[in-house]
Amino acid sequence: MAAEPLLKVENLSICLGSAGAARPLISNVTFAVKPKSVLGIIGESGAGKTLLSRALVNWVRPPLVITAGRVIYRDRDLLALPETDMARLRGREIAYIGANPTTALDPTVPVGHQIEEKLRTIEPGLSRQAARKRVVDLLDAVRIPSARSRFDEYPFQFSGGMMQRAMIVDALISNPKLLVADNITQPLDVTVAAQILRLLRDLQRDFGTSIVFVSSSFGTIVDIADEVVVLDKGSIVEAQDTGRIQRNPVHPYTKDLLAKVPRLWHGVGSIPEANAEPVVLSVRDVAKTYAVKDRTSLFRKNRVQAVRGVSFEVRRGESLGLIGESGCGKSTLSRLLSSLEPPDHGAIEVNGVDVATLRGAALLSMRRRFQLLLQDPYTSIPSHVSIGATIAEPLRIHRLASGRGLREQVCGVMQDVGLSPDLYDALPVGLSAGQRQRVNIARAMVLEPSVLILDETLSALDQVEQARLLDLFDNLQRKHGITYLYISHDLAMVRRACARIAVMYLGKIVEIGDNETIFGEPAHPYTRTLLSSVSTVEEKPFLPKDYLLEGEPPDPIHIPEGCSFRSRCPFVIETCRNVEPPLSPRAGGSAAACHLGLDRLPAPSIVLKAHNGSDLKRMDSL
Structure with a gap:
């Protein structure tokens, strides 16, 4: 006999606004959560996932109105409970974790x-x-x-x-019986996200907690959920067992969602290839250390080694991906590259000019060619300034246009990035995250830069909106010859967008190579760890049981002697404990900072195909 559901949602409907002018956001939603199970809720941005998850804990407030339905928890309708009774349940028996x-x-x-x-x-x-x-x-x-x-x-x-x-x-x-987790892994890098998914599963098993896991990533849902509810425009279009919905989706929307999941190894599609254009950005032995107060001493300070001897080159019209866990130094490097901070030593050259040596008007002029796009689409543009004025601000700062000419230039770049010129005088209130990010892109593009640094620019967006913006970046690159540096923890996005990829760990580049080498035959255990951690609907060549890490990287104040990855590496040898490996060339033009040869690492679990259709061959180890 099947166990009685812990939570039942019956014909739930939620509208925005009052009667007569109300706009439906959730319509006739019905599902059940079984005891000691994980129910996944998936859909694109705007599908109503977050609103639904908040309704499950009775956190719907005006101008949103619940117009129909019940949320039954242990024979009690949470929506009918007085707030004092609901407060006793919320945080005790029912818990909620948000995305931020x-x-x-x-x-x-x-x-x-x-x-x-x-x-x-x-x-x-x-x-x-x-x-x-x-x-x-x-x-x-x-x-x-x-x-x-x-x-x-x-x-x-x-x-x-x-x-x-x-x-x-x-x-x-409080050992709750029900946990609602709303998109909690989307902002996190792949290793931390994998640890959290495994942790939730362990806690669900150990404490008997039922979990409602909300996500816009099908790969994440497949990794954790027992059953899946697919939400589209506020309505459930399909609900069934996770394995069955992955193998045999019924509704066209579900099929479309699965088709849009980025592939890392099977059916990847066109992969960008390195070009032979001149070098636009050259980074040589760049380092940055910060002095921070020691909390255990009144006068002593510690030295945080954020970036340690980073070197690479990017050519005109090329896209280079820079990946690694949070705290590996990616964002510090982006600040150094965009001249927001000077490096302690090393050279950053744009078109042969070392930007660290520039001052005043020369630096301002160089910054026209070198633009930085940040992650948060909501806090990076002012809410009280019109969209047109926001995009026009760089032109005014650099005194490049005014009057009618300025407006025409801004409207032109708005069209380039997929924004209607009709939005010129509108405020950004009401824009989606994707539209706000297009405003950021337009603000950078209006200066006609040669290099764009994308620091987690797309990580706050769902996979569908990411795909649209990646297509936009491709079009802008073809039209203007722009060079991109993608700084991201999103491996699927980097796979789709970048010709070459550099992997950072604890302030250093530990591997660099072309797209197919990094994803097909990486030479560093850390690179394989990242690939084994990514949530995907595909079979993985690098298995979590071989590579998945625990905990955080070492403290950048106390970097261990020898290989900085040795404390987390499952294949460490004695040399790793004493000798720091240099970034050494490998066959095929790649380089890795590792004492191990490929013969000491587990072989991929599946045969991978190169972009030209041939089997990927194992590279010779040093």
Whole structure:
């Protein structure tokens, strides 16, 4: 006999606005969550996933209105409960984790103290010492390194991955029966996301928690969910077992979603190839170290080695991908490349000119050719300034246009990036994340740059909107010969967009090579770790059981002697402990900083095909 569902949603409908002028957002949604199971909810941006997830914990507020339906939890309709009764359930029996952990906690109070306070509110008889021990034990259980000392650190001292794990502790501190997780892995790099998925599965097994996991990534849903609900424009179009929906989707929308999932190894499509154009960007032995106050001493400072001897070249019209975990130095490098900060040593040359030596008007002129696009589409453009004025601002700063000529130039670039010129005088309020990112792109493109640095520019967008913007970048590259540097943790996006790829770990490039080599026959264990961690609907050539990591990279203040990856490498040898491996050339024009040859690494689990259709051959090891 089947167990009674823990949660039942019956004919739920939600509208925006009052009666007569209401716009339906969720329509007649019905599904059930079984005990001790994971239900996945998937759909594109705008499908209603986040609104639905908030309705499950009765967090729908005006101008949104629930017009019909029930949410039954243990024979009680959560939507009909008084707020005081709902507050007793929320945070105790029912927990919610959102997609943005950095704003979920008070920035002025240490992380552990906030979770301890919540626990003692739920269990008033618990002593402070016992509450602290339970929080530390849970922080340790979610693989936060040095959990005891991290207890007293503030939110800004946690990486994004650690903050997300801290929010999992906050949600699970009361051993809830139901956990609603809304897109919690999308902003995270692949290794942290893989750890969190495995952690949720472990906690679901150990605590018997039922999970509603909301995501726009089909690969992530396949990795974690037992059953899947597909949401399109606020309505459920298909619901069935995860394996069955992956093998045999029924609804055209589900089939389209699966078809749009980026492929890394099978049916990848056209892969960008390196060109022979002149070098536009040359980076040679660039390093950056920051002095930070030592919290254990009044006067002593520590040295954080953020970037350590990075070198590479990018040619005109080429796309280079730079990948690695959070904290590996990618964003610091982007600030150095865009002259927001000077390197401690090394050279950054654009068209043969070292930008670190430029000052005043010469630096301002160079910045026209070198533009940086950031991740957050909401905070990177002002909400009180019209779209046209935002895009026109660089032209005014550089005194390149005014009056009617300025407006014509801005409207032209708006059309180039897929924005209607009719939006020129409109405010960005109401624009989607993708449209806002197009405003950012237009603001950079209006200066006709030769190099664009895309620092996680697409990571906040779903896969469908990412694909549209990647097509846009391709068109702009063909039309204007732009050189791109994609800084990202999204391996599928880098696979689709970049001819060559560099892999960073703890401030250094540990491998660099062409697209097919990096994805088909990588020579560094860390590169293989990243590939084994990515959520995908494909069979992987590099298996998580061989490569999946635990914990965080070493502290950049105390980088270990020898290979910086040795503390996490499953194949470490004695040489790795004492000798730092140089970035050495390998066959095929790639290079890797590893003492191991390919013969010491597990062979791929499947035979991979090169872009030309032939089997990829194993490269000779040094």
